[in-house]
Amino acid sequence: MISIGRICVKIAGRDAGKRCVIVDILDGPFVLIDGETRRKRCNIMHLEPLEQKIDIKKGASHEEIKDIFTKMGITARDTKPKAKTTRPHKLRRSKLAKDVKTETAKTAKPAEKKTATKTVKKETTEKTEKPKKTVKKEE
């Protein structure tokens, strides 16, 4: 029953209950499927073959299968290709320190001013802070 062009129903996973077609036969128990489901590798045990069969080449493209499926009255699934995004990755501390140094060297005067204001603020906050009351929770 398992051959290229055989229409199956997927019976496992998030695509369960959806129709697909076998596009390629891979090593071991695996086949490549496409159609209403995602185009992906699939175990034969997760497929329920039907009597229907369609004429397709080995490894047919998604667009070819989509055309045949629309004629049959089934809407094939389109996966949107993800837009590439650059991953934000952390710099090492040593590198960061270098960057900070260079920046401070460029703008030496304003940096000093900033630190001065910060220390003043800290002093004021320390004065205003009241000792926190420790409330014991019952039960």
Place this chain on the structure above:
Amino acid sequence: MVEGRKKSRTFRRVFKKTPGGITKKYYLKRKPAKAQCAGCRQNLKGVPRERPFKMQNMPKTKKRPDRPYGGVLCSRCMRKKIIEQIRKVSKQ
């Protein structure tokens, strides 16, 4: 002494260590029963055992597996059901 309502076993007791090093007894409401498969009555996996107010705030993807009949049937019963449906249609 604890309150009278807490003496009954409607509340479960949980022992927790406080930051001060003392173990304290907390009285919490009991959790609901585990979710079961409607076909074979097996305990379902991937369905959290929480009180309704917590389940409300959870996202849908954390409350049940993402497949047809997810959170109702176990995977085996789901497969059987789908195969039955297919064979009924193909016979007609």
